[in-house]
Amino acid sequence: MMHRFLRKLGGLVARPDSLRILIYHRVLDSVDYLRPDEPDRARFNWQMKLLHDYFTPLGLAEALQLREEGRLPRNAVCVTFDDGYADNYKNALPILERWDIPASVFVSTGFLNGGRMWNDSVIESVRNSRLERWDLSRIGLGHCSLAGRADRYQLVLAILQAIKHWEPAKRAEAVSYIESLSEELPTDLMMTDSQVQEMARRGVTIGAHTVNHPILKAVDLDTATHEIRESREYLARLIGKEIPFFAYPNGRRGHDYEESHTRLIRDLGFSAALSTDKGVVVSNSDDMQLPRFTPWDKNPLKFSLRLLANR
């Protein structure tokens, strides 16, 4: 019954000139109490099956080409991943292939081959610590309990919130202190060079996402230029192909990047760039800051309804 309902609804609300671009980061092995919003394989699988059954999944290049020609199919959708997590290769790729869904992965090249993003260092430190209490006075959080899972989850949120907007060097110092309170941390969270190459070989579009994932607005324009260029050149060398697309780190217009950066992206010759602002791509959307859509719903019907209704 849901099938007929969704097909009918899709026909009613979908505009032929609109494109939905979904943004993912990870596809976990299984549900993780410290990352409750990240889908695991099971959730990602039904989401991709829904896209396969009720939408028209397209590669980014193809979708943008069809949009330019005014020939986007109904319910056109693109799947994208940011950052370059190894589970994109290990968990997402087989599911994408099962349902014949093209995808794009935007890679921060500085973390490939064993690196870790600062937020992951915090999460994994909290997970792996054998201590029951941490003294986090130095980051303004006082003494914090790690007794139970709920405490640990709240602690992750509190730390991320507290240091998110710190200047990178100061934040790195806080993170290395946090790491010192924990046991061994994973070095296989992000893809390796050869996993990126394998993704590209199997048809995944590889896009640039800077080297170190700085918030562009927080660094000077020379640094931003270098970060963007370096990541693109690294990836182009790695996969032997042009890198036409870019995704802004953190990605909120005005907050994380501004007009000087969209100009920069255009000047560097990218053909499109993606933000994390919520929305559907329509005919007059700016190619240098295409909005996306975060598919956080844990329930298939809600997920489909929001996908269909979002604009």
Ligand SMILES: [Zn+2]
């Ligand atoms: Zn990112």
